[in-house]
Amino acid sequence: MAKNYTVADVVNIDSDSDSDDDNGGVIxxxxxxxxxxxxxxxxxxxxxxxxxxxxxxxxxxxxxxxxxxIPSSVTLTAPGMVxxxxxxxxxxxxxxxxxxxxxxxxxxxxxxxxxxxxxxxxxxxxxxxxxxxxxxxxxxxxxxxxxxxxxxxxxxxxxxxxxxxxxxxxxxxxxxxxxxxxxxxxxxxxxxxxxxxxxxxxxxxxxxxxxxxxxxxxxxxxxxxxxxxxxxxxxxxxxxxxxxxxxxxxxxxxxxxxxxxxxxxxxxxxxxxxxxxxxxxxxxxxxxxxxxxxFDDDDVDIRLRDENAQDGKRLHAKTLEVRSHISYRYRHSLRAYISMLYLKKFKNFKIILRGVSVAQFNIADEFRHPETIMYKPQAAAVDYAATGIKVGFIKEAPKLPICCFNVYHKNRLIRPFWKVVLEGSTRGNGVVGVLEANFIEPAHDKQDFERSSLFLRLEARLKRITSDYWQNHCHIFGYQTAQIPADKSKRTVIPDQPPTVNTYNPSPLPSDRISHGGPIIREINLSNATSSPTAAVAAPHLRNYTGLRNNFQPVQLNPQPPAAGDTGNNLVGKSAAEIREENLQLFMRCEEYVKKENEVEQTVKSLEKELEEVKSKCAQLALLVDAKKKEMQQV
Ligand SMILES: Nc1ncnc2c1ncn2[C@@H]1O[C@H](COP(=O)(O)OP(=O)(O)OP(=O)(O)O)[C@@H](O)[C@H]1O
Ligand SMILES: [Mg+2]
The missing domain is CATH 3.30.565 (Heat Shock Protein 90)
Incomplete structure (x- = not known):
């Protein structure tokens, strides 16, 4: 039988004295x-x-x-104790x-x-x-x-x-x-x-x-x-x-x-x-x-098992390349994770992992075409100091589909390689950012931030930074660069499509361009367009049997003022900044819906699994009942 130590026997975890007295008051x-x-x-x-x-x-x-x-009652406090x-x-x-x-x-x-x-x-x-x-x-x-x-x-x-x-x-x-x-x-x-x-x-x-x-x-x-x-x-x-x-x-x-x-x-x-x-x-x-x-896979590292390792199976070269990048490796290699854990390089401090010092690494030091964007967070009551967001292409860009931000808080990495844009989009490939966000609060596990309005605003801004950076730099890798139209009122956005009869001919793609993934948005200058400014037609391979791709909507190139009573999303009279903000909000909402959809799918799957299990249990029970009935009849 276990011995029941009393509170007086040993020091109790919540009986700490807050006194700073050298003797703790009782020593x-x-x-x-x-x-x-x-x-x-x-x-x-x-x-x-x-x-x-x-x-x-x-x-x-x-x-x-x-x-x-769990005992039905707790041990009584020792006599003389509060x-x-x-x-x-x-x-x-x-x-x-x-x-x-x-x-x-x-x-x-x-x-x-x-x-x-x-x-x-x-x-x-x-x-x-x-x-x-x-x-x-x-x-x-x-x-x-x-x-x-x-x-x-x-x-x-x-x-x-x-x-x-x-x-x-x-x-x-x-x-x-x-x-x-x-x-x-x-x-x-x-x-x-x-x-x-x-x-x-x-x-x-x-x-x-x-x-x-x-x-x-x-x-x-x-x-x-x-x-x-x-x-x-x-x-x-x-x-x-x-x-x-x-x-x-x-x-x-x-x-x-x-x-x-x-x-x-x-x-x-x-x-x-x-x-x-x-x-x-x-x-x-x-x-x-x-x-x-x-501890056995590497003498100078501590590793976590990689569930995606697919031991023994041959992996696609691209997959191998992605997995050798630090944005993947840090999840399973402690040395890789610790190398990025603190933003500033220590002057007189070392982290020694299994006998070997850990070299500090900041991915921003390797950026190509680096830029620093100043960001000043603003809340209703407080104005925070501006922070510099470093953004650039990783050295493997644009080959690797990596697009994310390392977000630090008081020098400590809280969100490693945070994907702020939807996965699957090639837009932003290779664009990575690093920032220290002391104006938001880390969650208790220090692996994420509390979902405050400042956090949501930062998320929206990081999306925009990714998009702008890509827009301004993607031409370096031969991607279509955005054209600034002479007349902004005649500007529109169309989904990336193969050449169609009445739109425009995009320039051929460079051979290393990644062609899978979501749509690439291009801006076209209507003053150069030779086609009718009323509608775009989907490419033949995107048409369904009715002639048009389900989600392909003709784009009206010269928007007309809405009819009286039209409660639609009226963009006329709004500044570019307002439209951009609205677009971002819609984008975020869209992402939320995608997340929710995934969650619902997961729930459906687990419910289906449960149902299957219950059904098979039912079948087993039915067999048992039958067997019992037969036994009884024989008796
Ligand atoms: N290695 C250490 N050297 C000296 N004091 C330490 C050490 N580790 C913990 N402490 C003391 O123990 C206290 C509690 O540590 P703990 O990590 O639980 O909380 P914290 O560091 O204060 O806050 P947080 O929960 O955010 O980590 C610290 O405030 C510190 O006084
Ligand atoms: Mg601590």
Missing amino acids: GMVPSLASLIENQKVSIADAATVAPRETLECRSFWKAGENFV EHARVHPKFLHSNATSHKWAFGAIAELLDNAVDEIQNGATVVKIDKINIVKDNTPALVFQDNGGGMDPNGIRKCMSLGYSSKKSNTTIGQYGNGFKTSTMRLGADAMVFSRSTRGGKSTQSIGLLSYTFLRKTGQDDVIVPMIDFDISSDSPQPIIYGSPGDWSTNLNILLKWSPFSTMVELLQQFEDIGTHGTKVIIYNLWLNDEGIYELS
């Missing part, structure tokens, strides 16, 4: 570690004889929140599901190290180690930042506490450590050293989903121990009684990869005078029962 010096061991309060022997480390039955992250036995709301261990798991993508979780832990640059950090190392106890892989993140004192480590392990108040830090929500560690593995240990107010301390904390589940806790309990290391030998810092301290230590030893206190303390040896080491173990498996993160 007192107690007998030395040696005397505790001598007096059998802390038993190294005990720790060494603990049972082999236990793991959860379910090791797949997406299923690890199931089958909780009642407070509890955080059930299930929440640790559900909170972590905000990270759909494991690399997004890794980025959070790197952010915490990067935020330590202001406290002297010069390096963060990410590595894979092997846990000797059970020969399993674990992830290690280690930085040489300011580290955490006993109060700081409690903030780190608590939900929603952030020490970051400055406008320059990436961290802001006080949640990243918890969501990211619990997304990567079932258990995480923190070792941190710091010097504050002339006192040097080292602390160890354990956030263990395995411990919480296996011992049936109904509250998130986080065992921690601290030492004063100002003198030669580490002195335990005790909050309550030596007994509490030893309870914490015993839980740490039982549920950690380390069997003795000596092994625990050894973890500080490579930390130096200040810094933090996070070890994540019992890494999650995927639904197929294999580790989600792969």
Whole structure:
């Protein structure tokens, strides 16, 4: 039967004191570690004889929140303590599901190290180690930042506490450590050293989903121990009684990869005078029962499985080319993702992945025909500073169908390769942009932005920037360039069509032009047109049996003023800017509908699947009933 630790035994995750007092208000010096061991309060022997480390039955992250036995009542608060709301261990798991993508979780832990640059950090190392106890892989993140004192480590392990108040830090929500560690593995240990107010301390904390589940806790309990290391030998810092301290230590030893206190303390040896080491173990498996993160495919990288890999199958050369581009590679290669994660090049800071430093990469540095467009976001009440949007052709343009934006927030990549234009259109091929958008707020997983009106406006602007850039530069690759008509009132837009009897002859396409995809919009100058200005006719191959392609509408080249009572979309009297804005709005609405259509299609598919399953179950049941009936008749 699992032992029920009481709140007084160990430090509770939501019982953090907000006091900045060096002693956290409750920390007192107690007998030395040696005397505790001598007096059998802390038993190294005990720790060494603990049972082999236990793991959860379910090791797949997406299923690890199931089958909780929720108690009908919560444990009463210990006498003398103020009642407070509890955080059930299930929440640790559900909170972590905000990270759909494991690399997004890794980025959070790197952010915490990067935020330590202001406290002297010069390096963060990410590595894979092997846990000797059970020969399993674990992830290690280690930085040489300011580290955490006993109060700081409690903030780190608590939900929603952030020490970051400055406008320059990436961290802001006080949640990243918890969501990211619990997304990567079932258990995480923190070792941190710091010097504050002339006192040097080292602390160890354990956030263990395995411990919480296996011992049936109904509250998130986080065992921690601290030492004063100002003198030669580490002195335990005790909050309550030596007994509490030893309870914490015993839980740490039982549920950690380390069997003795000596092994625990050894973890500080490579930390130096200040810094933090996070070890994540019992890494999650995927639904197929294999580790989600792969360490074997590349010795100096960490990889995620590529579901599209089609192992063994020969891929089209074009597909291979697209997959070797960083816009695809970053999804499966941590090294590729981290190389773009921070916009500005670090001056005195390195990210070392499995022993090899990660070279920073900004795709804008490779742009051909680069341009910077200033964008000044405006909200009803606030005027934000203008930001420069760098836009250009990637070096592989226009061959690769890549058209997107890398959007950063406070130096951190939030939306990698965001496609703002509809997929399938050749218009915009090879046009990529990079910008830092500090005026919009990242979502909690820091992989997307909140859908504010500023965000929607930015999206619309990026669409327009792509379109304008393409319009002005596509001639470089031999695409039809837009003609500026002499008389704007006689300008119209027609879909890209093969030559027809009464329109115009587009110039032949260059051989490398990608001919698949959506329609290319060309503008024609009517003053040069030789045909009748009343209607365009679809090319023969686009006509259906009625003579015209279903969605082909004759274009009236000289729009007449609408008849009285016409409530149609009247463009007469509107400025070009207004028409363009309206066009953009319609374009966005159209995209929304396409998205909705896809969603509805998905729902229909899953309902159909469900229906099939139910039908086959029904059939099976009918057979069973028949068999039973026959059995009964025979009896
Ligand atoms: N590597 C580290 N070095 C020093 N302090 C750290 C480190 N990692 C976490 N902390 C401390 O723990 C606190 C909580 O970290 P956490 O990542 O959960 O939140 P945050 O970084 O403040 O905000 P966000 O949720 O946006 O990431 C931080 O505010 C910081 O004080
Ligand atoms: Mg953080």
